[in-house]
């Protein structure tokens with residue numbers, strides 16, 4: 001069994017059909033798409049190697065042992081006791097957002113979310129013929145907050161679904177229990193279904209607790225769908241595996257109905273990798289959090305010292321930083337960074353063109369080199 005994890009190990013990703021590294025190519029450091037440049041936990045690699053060596057890649061079922069691994073993971077990390085049959089398997093989280101639009105809003109009805117946010121939150125409603133309603137997050141005393149009054153007004157005007165990103169990509173906030181409770185209260189009063197995307201929940205960098213929305217408000221199980229995946233935590237997005245947790249049977253049925261005939265069962269590598277990650281990835285995960293904390297601290301210190309005109313709030317969770325760059329007088333900040341040799345995500349896709357998103361889920365040496373390159377622009 002390999003037990004070493006070296007997050008500084010240089011692993012060449014160019015030429016592996018990597019979305020992050022090969023889409024643009026060239027000598028550009030890609031600090032954009034949200035995967036990490038690290039090898040997954042060695043136990044996951046070994047499990048996948050063993051599975052590959054079997055040489056027969058037929059249809060897979062989801063073994064009871066994987067159901068148990070998910071149930072145990074949620075209990076161990078969050079004290080959230082779920083039943084196995086609350087789980088709905090998904091090929092990834094984004095189909096869950098789209099399904100929710102179909103399931104819980106009629107054509108033309110409103111789907112509400114807080115901007116800026118991960119672009120598929122903004123795309124899914126229109127893709128499904130529903131109406132996107134956005135309310136901007138509020139920056140108070142250097143901290144991003146949920147715009148509860150704006151959400152209340154928008155819900156009162158007739159939204160049927162609310163997408164919550166919890167913790168938030170790209171704002172890096174871990175929403176507190178009282179904030180989540182206020183949001184669920186609002187959903188209850190306006191008969192809105194809450195879709196809580198908790199894909200980043202295992203990536204809490206500060207001494208803060210992630211409280212799943214459905215755990216915070218167990219009496220509102222009939223209006224909460226939680227979306228989760230091991231893909232961000234253990235760097236497995238290429239395995240295509242995610243799940244929803246829906247405690248209420250009627251809500252689960254409604255959620256599943258539009259997906260009939262469209263959702264593939266998880267593949268054999270997905271179930272193998274996910275189970276190994278949840279069962280055996282704990283030590284790697286702790287080491288990862290320590291490494292990401294180091295990157296986050298280095299980034300925050302560098303921006304404060306060297307980029308005084310760039311606005312950056314503290315990143316409590318995720319490996320994503322949200323940089324306000326509208327004071328720099330650049331026509332196209334993302335293009336300017338690309339010319340300097342660093343690909344960042346343009347804020348416009350997240351709903352705010354004044355920002356860029358930087359992914360620090362990379363080797364420290366890559367981050368240092370990217371910041372050196374960005375010094376000519378930022």
Ligand SMILES: Cc1ncc(COP(=O)(O)O)c(C=O)c1O
Pocket residue numbers: 034091092093094095118165169197199200229231237241242
């Ligand atoms: C909030 C959020 N949800 C979903 C996803 C993507 O999930 P998946 O690849 O499972 O569709 C991401 C990826 O960055 C994300 O940040």
